[in-house]
Amino acid sequence: MTDTSQNLAPSERHDLGQHGRELILDARNIAVDFKVEGGVVNAVRDVSFQLHKGETIALVGESGSGKSVTARTVMKLLTKRATILPGTKITLSGKDVVAMSDREMRKLRGNDVAMIFQEPMSSLNPVYTIGQQICEILHLHNRMSRAEAMDRARQLLEEVHIPEPEARLRQYPHQLSGGQRQRVMIAMALANRPDVLIADEPTTALDVTVQAQILNLIKELKDKYGMAVILITHDLTIVRQFSEYVYVMQNGVVHEHNETEKLFADPRHPYTRHLLASEPKGIANPLSGEQDTVLEGKDVKVAFTLKRGGFFKPDFFELVAVDKLSLNLKRHETLGLVGESGSGKTTFGQALIRLIGNQGGEIYFDGEPIHGKDRGQMRPLRSRMQIVFQDPFASLNPRMSIRQIIEEGLIVNGLGANSRDRVDRVRQALRDAGMPDTILNRFPHEFSGGQRQRIAIARAIALEPEFILLDEPTSALDLSVQAQIIDLLRKLQDEKGLSYLFISHDLKVVRALCHRVMVMQFGKIVEEGPVAEVLTNPKTDYTARLVRAAFDIAA
Template identity: 50%
Template sequence: MNTFPLLAIEHLSLTFTHTQTTVVHDVSFNIHAGEKLALVGESGSGKSVTAMSILRLLDHQQVAYPSGKIDFQGRNLLKFNDAQMRQIRGKEISMIFQEPMTALNPVYPIGKQLIEPLIIHQAAKKSDAKQRMLELLALTGITDPKRCFNAYPHQLSGGQRQRVMIAMALACQPKLLIADEPTTALDVTIQLQIIELLNTMQKTFGMAVLLITHDLNMVKRFADRICVMQTGRLVEQANTTDLFTQPQHEYTQHLLNSQPEALQNPFDYVHNSEPLLDCESMSCHFILNREGLFRPKQKFTAVDKVDLHLYSGETLGIVGESGSGKTTLGLCMLRLQTAEGVIKFNKQRLDGLSQSKLRPLRRHFQVVFQDPYSSLSPRMTVEQIIGEGLEIHYPQLRRQERREKIIQILQEVGLSTDMLRRYPHEFSGGQRQRIAIARAVILEPRLILLDEPTSALDVSVQKQVLTLLRDLQKKHNISYLFISHDLKVIRAMAHRVIVMKQGQFVEQGKTETLFNNPQHPYTQQLLQASL
């Protein structure tokens, strides 16, 4: 390793000028050539703004740097003008963003976007740039580079889009690659593939990598050294082994202790002979758009003749990768998606019921979605959001009685009554998810479908929400249908687990039995990827 660092950030502070809020305080760290450094911390800790400051991607009219410097190969980037920074971006320092669907332009083919860095920075001919990018796409594991080159972003999967972003970032063989949460929205097996790919690319090109993440499992697999940020301050830095075995700062210890804890209370199946929810031979099909005028329409089977049962007070986990049919299965069982087969809830047939006959039953089965921000109306206050269901299903309640129930459920989910008149945008992600849970629980349902309810949350907030869900289940004897691709969360919450692949159940059983002795190769692959 070189004596002098490739990148040296010294005493950096950053202030948003319109609010006069300092969000980065006196941060200092180095990255040497060929080193893999991870910058970890929860949302709002200042990780991403620090990384974006390196490439000067923040609006210079909105930010100020009261102190510090960012030295890249001995040059202070904070003193560079826009023209000088354009020579750095993409050529010497590249960045992979968290969400490739928003980072890629949806109106241009992938190929046009891929060759742009080579044309700008290396004055390459289009034909040469295309050949170079086809080679890079193949190197990143894209199986059909030519098809991918001519495709639009929406025609690729999440894993393929992220590989395209990596290929684009490596086009000019940069000395430093900044990867900002590169695997957050991906399945565990795809996450592992992307991390292995970054490792391979780093060795192939000999570049340094700055990984921004809150996923400690990923950091353990990837980084040589770790810096921990909390509320804009660097609280600890150490090599990976030392930090995981001997964390010094209490915040680092808190992060490491925030992993979901194993489920302690086994479910009593002996005295629960009658299932609350019973599904037989359930299938769901979608008709795809025809590829040509005279070609027949194709049928896609999302759920393929599955049988499922769920008992009162039980948590049933459903795991599998994106596209496996998990969410479609949950929506079918609650009659939110058209399906074939028998669906019984509390011994009553739901399949075949008209919407008008189904409506009074809906209070008994509720849903908590993955993204609370998009599932809560931005135009309604917390009181209106939580109380809306009461107005529909309990019209006999007077206004004061409704408010009392809303206040009671707010306290149950750990929120205060002074939040009643606030709107969703005024809350953190964890608080919004508590509001979504309160909205579901206030109707006293017997079953709640939880669709990736913690995937968008930091580890410590995730642990708080899981603890809340356990407490509510114990108090109200609620059954949970818990959909997730996070196997640690499933192990912490579920009494039984079903593993789905391409619309079918490939394995199911009690949680500890399945985790300790998986039988199907696909289950073994999922567990291996999540270690």
């Protein structure tokens, strides 16, 4: 590390002791190693930070930067393969955390420090009700009767603004939405009024409006109880709105730290500048002249038959996911389809390319009616329309090499004169997607999330399609990787004349990539128009709420 970066990240904060608040957590020289096959990984090196009562600090950095490992070290929640190295010193409310026994740590967790994890579904036990899980935490640290614990659990759910808390206590995690599950996690973390709350990417998997609600809730509870919060995130909009001091991490090292406004106004370290420059930028290149239509939907309806009631008295009802929607996509155009989870975006997109059946309406691809075609009749058209999914790891076969994954589509669709020609096409697709063409024999697990998404894009463009359905292709990626994927999609569109239907709930990405946007809610289109117009002057309250949540979270 150079001297300059060392100066940007001294072991003590620049504003230490300046605002009269009591220091509650002082972490010095945190270092953690992980044993892996064939050696040792230095996960975190020489990380120091301080936290005062009643304030929020942020640990910022991309995936793999060591943020979560640092936070878990404070809680001593590391795996058996991890070793906290000598020299690490963590003082919480005057107690030496590193020297504590497991029994002492169990008392400390929940009482002095609590943590909200990124994925609430995997943190909640699916076989116990919400009430049972909150009561368990209360019983661990307090002597109270079952009735008292249940009453306290109900109060906690009320506090985190969950509707009908009485009924929710009897429900199981799978019966709640993602945002509600995250609220339950917050209620559990706050059950014993901890002094320090660690929020590890608490909103990554949530819609923008739900994200805003959760962050405002954490802020409201922090102000009410004077808690200190450590916010771990890679979203800089959140950092600017909610934290007072920022630590920037990369590869297990803190590169720079400062008060939030100073850091944003004058980033000194190249990596901090790179992070701040990674917000999706630019706009779609304007369309030239009058283009013909590639994909058209008229009054498309998709409905599912669901069952409620018991086994002996079933009651079937129809859920209309896509309610008579129409859409017209021009050649070379990117049309954004936005809305919250459950609004019907993906269902509509998949119906348009006949991946699922529709119960009404007409669909035309390049002027040809496809709404009546079955799977066999659709096959000749499949190479001309492709899809890139949200999670590249789930959509790439882990048992196939990169060559097999991309070549499979060429073989199925009879493209390429022979094996050598197909391999040439595979190599070209990889180069077009910004990947080296020397990775043919490697497997998906050997790549990062952003690289896997490029491989998924390479698989789609290898078939030389005219249209690609992009279903949340950047939502699981870090900001700087998001920016790279957006640039790549723009470049491919210009070079190959592609048309995109871009499904997303991230309006920043939509603004950077799309020409027009359609806003969906409950299976209906509530607003549509050119991107700039809809995002700067929304006509409906729902769109205005989405825009506020995306561009100004505190609003």
